[in-house]
Amino acid sequence: MDGKTTTIRIGLIGAGEMGSGVGGWLVAHGAGVRTTLAGRSAASAERVRRAGIGTEDDLAAVARGSALVLSIVPPDRALSVAEGFVRSYVPGGRPPVYVDCNAVAPETVRQIGDVIAATGIPFVDAGIIGGAPREGYDGPHIYASGPHVAAFEALTAYGLHVRPLDGPIGLASALKMCYGGLTKGITGIGSAMFACAEAAGLTDALTAEFSASQPAIYAWLMRQIPTMYPKAYRWDGEMREIAAFGKNEPGVAAMYRGLAERYAAIGAAQAAQEPA
16 A cells, blocks of 8 residues: 545446456555455455455446446447446436446547446546556556546546547557457467477477577567466457458458467366366
């Protein structure tokens, strides 16, 4: 704790690795953060407890009294979560600013914005680039766009690296799609080719050649690929959002749909290995 008095309340939807990480970081920097564990797993409850995040019975209670509500969920749930929030929201007093922090295409985030704005709730499009915040790490960088971005930018006082973009809703999500398409795309291609080399009995030969002729890319892949496996089930949805984002560029949609299939298969294999 840095000793700052709690002066702002934040609602949090999503208690995964990133959601609980962001929520815990805000708590450590003086914000009050509340979420709901309704329908969540025991693992989510433990993450919330360790992060010092408070809990409420439902989304209506999470929103009540909050200055902002942050949605940090898997991409394929972002729209349905927003719809669920609207159904549960009880007007009264000043509405919170709803910040969609999910890896979705600009078209998707505009749909989400329309759902939220129909209730009179201000909306911010945000894209998280980097891992969950932690000591000694200058990240993640959270890009944000839309007319209400200043309200979200206020969280820089509570330890977040918010970087406003001068543009409409959809701009921050577009940047996230481009960045994720590069990092997760390269990781997916690397994992696929090393798997193909293993199947052909060429792992040692490929490793020797690639590490010698492309040492920087090889070192990066050797860091990225092992950490990808437990997260692959989430990257499936993100690849599909990137495919939708790039649909007007030749070959892009098909390429990222293929990566989505690869990450889905890896995610399924990981799940099958977990104890029942």
